[in-house]
Amino acid sequence: MQNVTLNNGVQMPILGFGVYQIPDVETQAAVEAALAAGYRHLDTAASYGNEEAVGAAIKASGIARADLFVTTKLWIQHAPAGSVEEDTRRSFGESLRRLGLDYIDLYLIHQPLGDYYSEWRAMQKLNQDGLARAIGVSNFHPDRLVDLIDHNEVAPAVNQIETHPFHQRAADQALMVERGVQIESWGPFAEGKNGLFTNPILSAIGGAHGKSVAQVVLRWLTQRGVVVIPKSVRPDRMAQNLDVFDFTLSDGEMARIATLDTGVSQFFDHRDPAMVSWLGGRRYS
Numbered sequence: 001m002q003n004v005t006l007n008n009g010v011q012m013p014i015l016g017f018g019v020y021q022i023p024d025v026e027t028q029a030a031v032e033a034a035l036a037a038g039y040r041h042l043d044t045a046a047s048y049g050n051e052e053a054v055g056a057a058i059k060a061s062g063i064a065r066a067d068l069f070v071t072t073k074l075w076i077q078h079a080p081a082g083s084v085e086e087d088t089r090r091s092f093g094e095s096l097r098r099l100g101l102d103y104i105d106l107y108l109i110h111q112p113l114g115d116y117y118s119e120w121r122a123m124q125k126l127n128q129d130g131l132a133r134a135i136g137v138s139n140f141h142p143d144r145l146v147d148l149i150d151h152n153e154v155a156p157a158v159n160q161i162e163t164h165p166f167h168q169r170a171a172d173q174a175l176m177v178e179r180g181v182q183i184e185s186w187g188p189f190a191e192g193k194n195g196l197f198t199n200p201i202l203s204a205i206g207g208a209h210g211k212s213v214a215q216v217v218l219r220w221l222t223q224r225g226v227v228v229i230p231k232s233v234r235p236d237r238m239a240q241n242l243d244v245f246d247f248t249l250s251d252g253e254m255a256r257i258a259t260l261d262t263g264v265s266q267f268f269d270h271r272d273p274a275m276v277s278w279l280g281g282r283r284y285s
């Protein structure tokens, strides 16, 4: 598996396995199957409600901890002013306990909402204490990312954002490269929206290489240096999604895929006030 090197020297596998929307009762089996297929990088979050099942699968696999790269995410904290740092540390401890681990490889602020400056100060401490090998953010637009970097000691190692053929984030990626932040895609297949799996351009490119649309998308992202964490509950697709390093897309093929960009989300806008309020009202420990 190829790695990327984060801004603090930590090595991160460029391809991992995401577990969003896998029901808790199905997650252990799915993660066990993913680990058996060869995935060594797992992406979960406190808000997914399945950290315990991820932890159970890790334990059952018998794979050495050092051979795994585990990401989890901090949900928006709602502690009264002044105690968000403390609450962040508490929430981190709960994630560790649910996962059955004694450190996390990458700990992310899940949303750019609430008092995330206090959360970031607590995360810098978790990083200094060796409890989180790398720390980063998710869903940060460039303005928020730059502001966080400019007013703190540690720059995020990663920004995990919606990135797929219909929302390609080239300008966001250029800024992250300039600032030493690794881009990570969530929703690499846009969860199948907008007919992604039957898109004519992606299908034709796949046909030319004997690869599926999913494989073309993952190859296109990793060839751009984007970390990917596709989700599937089907072992055949888990294997397929790992098998993307034995072909290369030409400049012409990359250019054809570039024409699919719409420049907007297939899901929602993190700057929409109604969404900000809705997300801010969600409570996860």
Ligand SMILES: NC(=O)c1ccc[n+]([C@@H]2O[C@H](COP(=O)([O-])OP(=O)(O)OC[C@H]3O[C@@H](n4cnc5c(N)ncnc54)[C@H](OP(=O)(O)O)[C@@H]3O)[C@@H](O)[C@H]2O)c1
Residues within 6 Å of the ligand: 017, 018, 019, 020, 021, 043, 044, 110, 138, 139, 160, 185, 186, 187, 188, 189, 190, 191, 192, 197, 212, 214, 215, 229, 230, 231, 232, 233, 234, 237, 238, 240, 241
């Ligand atoms: N930070 C954030 O705010 C955020 C938000 C969303 C997601 N994420 C992370 O990103 C990960 C990936 O995103 P996602 O789960 O939203 O969506 P996704 O990976 O874009 O798409 C998953 C969908 O694609 C299907 N699929 C997977 N492989 C396939 C293949 N080879 N051929 C055809 N269909 C295939 C899956 O169905 P089956 O399962 O039935 O195969 C599922 O319906 C998440 O699991 C999570 O870890 C983070």
